[in-house]
Amino acid sequence: MGSYAGYKGYGASVADELGRRDRNEFYNIPKDDFLSISPTPFAHPQILHNKKSLITSFTHNSHTLCTLLLNHLNTHLHLPPLTLQNLHKLANPSGDQIRLIKAPPQPPSDLRTSLGKHTDFGSLTLLFNRLGGLQILPPPSLIPEGQKAEWTYVKPLPGHCIVNLGDAMSKFTRGVLRSNIHRVVSPPGEQAEYERWSVVYFMRPGDDVALKPLESDAIPKTEGKKMGGDIGGWIWGEGEEEEEEEEMTAKEWILLQALRLRGKAGRGNGVNEYGKGKGIDEMSGEERKKLWDASGRGI
Ligand SMILES: O=C(O)CCC(=O)C(=O)O
């Protein structure tokens, strides 16, 4: 599906409104490549093939953990047994992937956002990291009256991982569950001196799954007010009348999000094609701003 597998170089995408570049490099490993599900696996370097058993055991364990969480969500959403689990089967083709992210220490006099604000577009994300740096923008329900939402660090705890809900889950539940806005900045305090690594597992719905609200007495039957916000389809905000949305499969949706970020879906400049396309240095400030406005999501 698409070609968002593989390496993204340091500074290859835009991380803020000023068009400044990100400060991380990462590598995406699709689940289907190492479980022999994909008929056209990405040409990964030999070193990853040498680590196949590690990659497959990490995939299995992460998927099992996500399935446990889906089990609880399924119960609390009053869905028929195994509804969410059946939309996310390990053996079915899907956009699930592992991401390995490396962010070197930043110059103290020039600290920037290392991974721009976004919502994840899959279902659940597991984040394994030892250093801080991840920040969330809390929803209005957690903000005292009259105050503004402020970026807040999420502290990694030993023996824990951090779990994000993604946009697909918002779609399945008509916004009962919502994807969180997050970004990564320099780790706080003394941690800023160290290289930050993050190992991520993105669980996404099976390729053939329709991204539409599920039937349950805990999920509203009509759209009513759509929750607005400047990124993501279903995040909090002032609320506006819902427009008819075209129904898509997860495969189409994920490809659209990936292309959108890379500026190929009718907007932007194709800068995020992992090294291909027009470089950010060649773009005007206006072009960078346009790219930023058009993206708004993780890759
Ligand atoms: O490194 C982190 O803590 C977050 C990474 C992230 O948000 C992403 O890759 O989508």
Ligand SMILES: [Fe+2]
């Ligand atoms: Fe993310």
